Amino acid sequence: xxxxxxxxxxxxxxxxxxxxxxxxxxxxxxxxxxxxxxxxxxxxxxxxxxxxxxxxxxxxxxxxxxxxxxxxxxxxxxxxxxxxxxxxxxxxxxxxxxxxxxxxxxxxxxxxxxxxxxxxxxxxxxxxxxxxxxxxxxxxxxxxxxxxxxxxxxxxxxxxxxxxxxxxxxxxxxxxxxxxxxxxxxxxxxxxxxxxxxxxxxxxxxxxxxxxxxxxxxxxxxxxxxxxxxxxxxxxxxxxxxxxxxxxxxxxxxxxxxxxxxxxxxxxxxxxxxxxxxxxxxxxxxxxxxxxxxxxxxxxxxxxxxxxxxxxxxxxxxxxxxxxxxxxxxxxxxxxxxxxxxxxxxxxxxxxxxxxxxxxxxxxxxxxxxxxxxxxxxxxxxxxxxxxxxxxxxxxxxxxxxxxxxxxxxxxxxxxxxxxxxxxxxxxxxxxxxxxxxxxxxxxxxxxxxxxxxxxxxxxxxxxxxxxxxxxxxxxxxxxxxxxxxxxxxxxxxxxxxxxxxxxxxxxxxxxxxxxxxxxxxxxxxxxxxxxxxxxxxxxxxxxxxxxxxxxxxxxxxxxxxxxxxxxxxxxxxxxxxxxxxxxxxxxxxxxxxxxxxxxxxxxxxxxxxxxxxxxxxxxxxxxxxxxxxxxxxxxxxxxxxxxxxxxxxxxxxxxxxxxxxxxxxxxxxxxxxxxxxxxxxxxxxxxxxxxxxxxxxxxxxxxxxxxxxxxxxxxxxxxxxxxxxxxxxxxxxxxxxxxxxxxxxxxxxxxxxxxxxxxxxxxxxxxxxxxxxxxxxxxxxxxxxxxxxxxxxxxxxxxxxxxxxxxxxxxxxxxxxxxxxxxxxxxxxx
Numbered sequence: 001x002x003x004x005x006x007x008x009x010x011x012x013x014x015x016x017x018x019x020x021x022x023x024x025x026x027x028x029x030x031x032x033x034x035x036x037x038x039x040x041x042x043x044x045x046x047x048x049x050x051x052x053x054x055x056x057x058x059x060x061x062x063x064x065x066x067x068x069x070x071x072x073x074x075x076x077x078x079x080x081x082x083x084x085x086x087x088x089x090x091x092x093x094x095x096x097x098x099x100x101x102x103x104x105x106x107x108x109x110x111x112x113x114x115x116x117x118x119x120x121x122x123x124x125x126x127x128x129x130x131x132x133x134x135x136x137x138x139x140x141x142x143x144x145x146x147x148x149x150x151x152x153x154x155x156x157x158x159x160x161x162x163x164x165x166x167x168x169x170x171x172x173x174x175x176x177x178x179x180x181x182x183x184x185x186x187x188x189x190x191x192x193x194x195x196x197x198x199x200x201x202x203x204x205x206x207x208x209x210x211x212x213x214x215x216x217x218x219x220x221x222x223x224x225x226x227x228x229x230x231x232x233x234x235x236x237x238x239x240x241x242x243x244x245x246x247x248x249x250x251x252x253x254x255x256x257x258x259x260x261x262x263x264x265x266x267x268x269x270x271x272x273x274x275x276x277x278x279x280x281x282x283x284x285x286x287x288x289x290x291x292x293x294x295x296x297x298x299x300x301x302x303x304x305x306x307x308x309x310x311x312x313x314x315x316x317x318x319x320x321x322x323x324x325x326x327x328x329x330x331x332x333x334x335x336x337x338x339x340x341x342x343x344x345x346x347x348x349x350x351x352x353x354x355x356x357x358x359x360x361x362x363x364x365x366x367x368x369x370x371x372x373x374x375x376x377x378x379x380x381x382x383x384x385x386x387x388x389x390x391x392x393x394x395x396x397x398x399x400x401x402x403x404x405x406x407x408x409x410x411x412x413x414x415x416x417x418x419x420x421x422x423x424x425x426x427x428x429x430x431x432x433x434x435x436x437x438x439x440x441x442x443x444x445x446x447x448x449x450x451x452x453x454x455x456x457x458x459x460x461x462x463x464x465x466x467x468x469x470x471x472x473x474x475x476x477x478x479x480x481x482x483x484x485x486x487x488x489x490x491x492x493x494x495x496x497x498x499x500x501x502x503x504x505x506x507x508x509x510x511x512x513x514x515x516x517x518x519x520x521x522x523x524x525x526x527x528x529x530x531x532x533x534x535x536x537x538x539x540x541x542x543x544x545x546x547x548x549x550x551x552x553x554x555x556x557x558x559x560x561x562x563x564x565x566x567x568x569x570x571x572x573x574x575x576x577x578x579x580x581x582x583x584x585x586x587x588x589x590x591x592x593x594x595x596x597x598x599x600x601x602x603x604x605x606x607x608x609x610x611x612x613x614x615x616x617x618x619x620x621x622x623x624x625x626x627x628x629x630x631x632x633x634x635x636x637x638x639x640x641x642x643x644x645x646x647x648x649x650x651x652x653x654x655x656x657x658x659x660x661x662x663x664x665x666x667x668x669x670x671x672x673x674x675x676x677x678x679x680x681x682x683x684x685x686x687x688x689x690x691x692x693x694x695x696x697x698x699x700x701x702x703x704x705x706x707x708x709x710x711x712x713x714x715x716x717x718x719x720x721x722x723x724x725x726x727x728x729x730x731x732x733x734x735x736x737x738x739x740x741x742x743x744x745x746x747x748x749x750x751x752x753x754x755x756x757x758x759x760x761x762x763x764x765x766x767x768x769x770x771x772x773x774x775x776x777x778x779x780x781x782x783x784x785x786x787x788x789x790x791x792x793x794x795x796x797x798x799x800x801x802x803x804x805x806x807x808x809x810x811x812x813x814x815x816x817x818x819x820x821x822x823x824x825x826x827x828x829x830x831x
Contacts, residue, residue, distance in 0.1 A: 001504060002057050003735035004686045007759035013499055015062035015482045016051065018044050021072075022471040023101065026405035027117055030437045036405040037433070040067055050599045055608050055738050057755075064485045066474035067405070071481065073428030074490040075473065076410040078522075080421045081529040083411075087133045090419060093398060094203055094268065097125040102441040103402040104129070106470070112236075113227065124225035130409060130467065132397040134521045138163060140535075141394075141520055150540035155512040162513045164393025169377045171386035173198060173248040173258065173276065182206070182248055182260070185271035185391055189376040194278040194299040196289055198248050199241060199263035201273040207262045210244050217242050217262060224264045239288045240264045251385035263288065269395050397518065399470040402442040404435055406468025414455040414462040423456050429464065442466060475515060476522040479505075479537055489531075496532045505538035508546065516541075542689055545623040547615070549595040551584035561594040563601065586626050597627055609737035610636045616736050617695040638699075639740060642733075645705055646726055646744050652711045653723045656749035660724075661716045667708065668721035673766050674704050675725045680762035682732045695736070701729050723748070731760050776801045777828045778810040786827070794821040801827040 002014035020040045029039040044065060051058065064071050082088045096105040100118035104127065109116040134141075142163045145156045168187035175182055182198060200207045202224040211218040220242040227237055241261035250256035258276065265284050266275055279289035279296040289296055380386030400409070408429040410422040422429055432450040435443040444451060444466040451464045477490070483499040484492035500523075507515070516538070523537040552560045552573065560575045568574040573581040589596045602611045614635035619625045664672065678701045685694035705725055710718040727748060734741035734754055745754040769790060774797065776784045784804040788797060798819045801807055807829060814831040821827050 001686065001689075001735075003738065003755070004683070004759065006057075006755075007735070007757065009758065013062070013482065014056075014058055015064075015485075016048075016056075016058045016060065017063065017478050017482065018047075018065040018067075019471065019475050019478075020044065020065045020067040021406045021468075021474055023103065023117060023401075023403055023405070026403055027101070029405075035433065035435075037067065040065075040405075050603075053603050053608055054599065054612065057738070062482050062485050064478065064481060066407075066471075066478065069428045069430050070486070071478075072407040072474075074481065074487075075407050075469070075477070076422070076427050076429060077424065078477065078490050078526065078529070078531070079469070080410055080424070081531075082132065082525055083421060085525070085529055087136060087525050087528070088130060089133065090128055090130050092126050093129045093131075094124050094126050095129060095398065097123045097127075099123060100440065101403075104398070104400060106472075121226060124227070127400075129398045129400040130411075130465075132399055132473075132521065132525075134397045134518070135392060135394055137521055137524050138165070138392040138394050140524070141517065144520075144536060148536065148538075148541070151538075152541065152543055155509070155516070155541060155543065158512045159517055162394065162517065166391050166393070167373070168389065168391055169380055169386045170272070170389050171251055171276070171380060173251055174254075175260070176247045176249060176257070178246075182274050183272050184274045184276055185389070186276065187391070188278070188281060188373065189380060189386065190372040191278045191281045191299050192250075192252065192276065192376065192380075194280050194297040195250065195258055195276040196279055196295045196297060197277040197285075197292075198258050198260040199266050199275050199277055199288070200244075200260065201266040201268040202262055202264065203268040204262075204266075204273040206274075207244075210246075210262075214244075217244065220262060227264060235265075235284075237264060239284055239291065241288060241292060243292075251380070252383065259294075261288075261292075270393065271391060397470075397472075397521070399473055400467040401470055402445070402466075403468055404431065404437075404443045406471060407474060408444070409465040409467050409469060411465040412453050412455060412462050413465060414458065414460060416460065417455055417457040419465075420455055420457050420462075444468070472514060472518050476518040477526065479519070480523075480526065480532055490526070491531045493532070497534075500532060500534050501536050501539045504540045504542065506542045506544055509543045512543070542622070544621050545619070545625055546588035547625050547627050548586040548588050549597060549627045550586055551593050551595045552581045553584055554579050554581050559592075559594040562597060564594075588624070589627075602632065606632055606636045607639065607739070609740045610639050613639065613695070613737055616691040618692065620692055621689055638702075639737070641706075642702060642729075642740065642744070645702060646730075646747055649705075649711050649722060649726060650747070652713070652719055653726070653748070654716070654719050656723075658720065658723070660720055664717035664721060665715060667710060668715070668718045671704065671708060671710065671721045671725050673769075674701055675721075675728045676762040676766040678732060679728055679760050680767050683759060683762075686735065691736070694732075698729065698733055701725065701732075705729065728760055730754070731757065772824045774801075774824070775826045776804060776807055777826065778807060779831060780828070781810075783807050783810045790824060792823075794823075797821045797823075797827055801829065 002012050006012045018040075025040050026036050029036040032039065048063075052060075066072065066075075079088060096110050097103075098105050098115035098118055098120055100120040101115060105115055105122060110122050113122055114120060115122055142160060142165055145151075145159055148156060166187045168185055169189040170183060170185050171189065171192070172181040172183055182200075184198075186192075202221040207217070207221065211221050220240075241263040244260045244262060246260040248258045248260055250258060265288070266273065277285040277288060277294070278299070279286040279294065280298045286296065288294070374388075377386070377388040381388065408431060410427060410429045411419050412422060414420055432444075432447055435447060437443060439446070444464075451466055453462055453464050454460070455462045479502050480491050480496050480500060483495040487495075519537045523532065524535050526532050527535055549562060552562070552565050552575070554560070554575055560581060564576045565573055565581060568578070568580075573583060575581045587593060587595060599611065610632065614632050615625070617635065618631055678697050681697045682694045685691070685697065705722075708722070710722045713719065727745075730741050730744045730748065731754065738755065742754050771787050772790050774786050774788060775782050776786055784801070784806040786797075786800045786804060788800060798821060801819070802811075802816070811829065811831050816829050816831050818830040819827065820830070
């Protein structure tokens with residue numbers, strides 16, 4: 001893309017950076033007994049060499065690494081600017097704690113309740129944490145998705161769901177025997193008459209208050225704290241609760257009593273940390289009700305669902321999956337077909353199909369679930385027991401990590417002055433080199449000289465913040481830094497305003513939510529602080545597929561790399577020690593399963609262009625691709641063929657730069673038309689990321705060149721058409737195989753570099769076929785095809801169609817009633 005856009009005349013910034021901080025690098029260095037910086041920079045050097053060997057057209061003068069003090073000094077500056085703008089704050093929060101790595105883990109780093117690196121069971125702890133106030137932009141992060149027209153819809157949908165705007169109600173349930181009420185948030189207040197219990201998060205203040213006096217509840221909460229904090233972890237676990245003995249009154253009926261439980265599936269950081277359970281409307285509530293013998297009050301049932309027994313009853317959400325909502329229109333408007341059992345906001349006396357109606361407050365029919373929710377909110381507000389509100393699923397971003405290899409948080413802690421920003425002139429707060437990894441935990445916490453400082457406000461001896469930033473912070477603004485990577489501020493405005501937003505961003509679907517959402521937040525925060533002038537970082541987004549390879553394991557479950565596998569005497573696969581190895585399924589390349597291919601080996605064996613060509617030719621770039629030795633060898637054979645093709649034609653070619661003759665023969669014109677069609681198509685395919693189609697077009701042109709007899713002709717027109725086709729072929733393949741293209745360009749007699757030439761332009765008069773093929777149908781069934789001059793008149797097309805033997809047989813003795821001609825496309829005969 002970068003090479004093609006340069007040839008199209010664009011100013012292209014195609015840089016390279018290294019997202020180099022993080023726990024994996026720290027752990028790898030510890031395992032090898034070396035410093036993380038040494039390990040990281042050695043890897044960077046190796047990868048840089050390989051990328052250069054691939055011939056990537058990268059502007060290496062813009063290279064940056066997030067672990068370099070020059071980069072993270074400006075990141076610390078941004079942190080302090082955000083702090084001053086009210087976009088950073090510190091509070092105690094429940095976190096996932098890895099007891100082995102002794103650090104906070106993000107929800108995404110907890111796999112089946114265990115740390116993604118250590119494998120240790122994760123605990124929940126309450127720790128002081130720094131947060132970015134991403135929720136300050138919840139509404140605009142959501143609404144601006146509609147403007148990102150060059151983003152895949154699936155990515156925008158994932159972000160919408162993650163931000164999770166929902167209209168609902170806050171409702172107060174009086175607690176019997178107490179003066180306070182339990183406040184809940186719900187998106188389905190219309191199901192309140194299906195409530196059968198109340199549930200608190202283990203971290204709810206009321207749960208904590210009760211646990212102080214109830215050892216059983218305290219033990220239950222301790223068990224809950226061995227779960228991760230993610231919704232996924234909670235979804236997988238068995239739904240458990242502890243009866244507190246408290247009872248709430250239903251806000252619409254004081255005689256209706258609801259027991260209060262502490263439940264392991266209620267999250268503190270969504271809503272209020274308390275819910276009313278509606279077993280007929282939510283599968284988790286239904287599982288819980290069945291376990292503890294609580295009533296299930298049905299509120300909605302799709303038409304067609306029979307009366308279930310208590311054991312067969314499904315939650316409403318599962319009913320909808322089995323019995324989709326039926327919609328139709330009538331004189332009264334759209335109606336949804338439901339049987340209604342026990343909803344306070346539905347008119348139960350209506351004839352089927354039932355209208356949503358607020359029986360308590362409104363008389364007008366309500367035709368949609370959203371209107372039923374609004375009617376419920378209206379009624380709750382009228383009764384003074386609730387209020388409508390908007391809730392977002394998005395939570396503020398906790399960025400504190402208890403590890404060494406990360407960007408230090410530029411704050412000192414003073415007993416008198418509180419959290420005090422490090423003065424700008426003292427940035428960067430640089431990581432110490434003399435750290436001790438012999439004990440678990442954060443080496444910065446044990447480094448007395450590093451963490452000791454003087455308070456900038458009062459001068460007293462204080463300590464530095466020993467946490468480092470989540471590495472998602474490092475990757476949330478690097479695209480802006482690329483525009484001026486050596487500037488003494490986070491950005492240089494004239495550069496960043498020229499280059500941003502990024503015209504084309506390419507990244508895996510695994511970044512669809514967090515990385516891209518954080519980058520969108522950072523861009524807005526940087527604009528608010530005056531560092532740039534745009535709100536969206538990436539104008540266009542393309543999500544590429546992953547490259548996969550077979551996996552290889554022995555009977556002990558050990559993985560081996562493809563380079564370690566060979567054929568034994570019996571023809572079976574064996575590992576490096578001769579042990580039998582089994583080939584497993586194709587999975588995305590990963591270090592853990594060792595199914596990676598070393599680029600250096602491929603380049604040394606086949607050349608960089610072959611590797612590039614194979615990756616582009618095998619499948620559309622947004623799909624998964626399997627790396628195979630057969631595939632790479634096929635690409636290598638094509639490279640050899642191209643060289644031979646040019647070599648064999650050299651003697652037949654006129655000099656480079658020769659003027660076109662006045663006339664061309666039929667075969668030369670056929671080749672010229674194919675050449676200019678290829679020019680037009682390849683450019684369009686590259687624009688649309690259809691690289692495999694562009695490759696196919698180049699194959700077609702090379703096949704035609706290989707089959708032409710023009711190389712044996714003495715005709716000036718034939719020889720000129722042959723040079724035009726060969727030169728065009730070389731120029732079209734140049735973005736994909738730049739090394740071979742430059743060699744062939746020199747071989748064809750040119751002095752300058754091909755990379756400096758503009759993209760070839762197609763002659764439009766040669767991209768239009770002189771003849772077209774039309775289908776002929778009789779009463780809608782295809783019977784024949786006819787070849788006609790382009791834009792032939794209707795009479796000519798009709799006569800040609802009715803002269804076809806297959807059409808005559810289909811018409812028989814009948815007389816055509818009508819002949820419909822769609823110019824250049826189809827002839828339809830009606831008999």
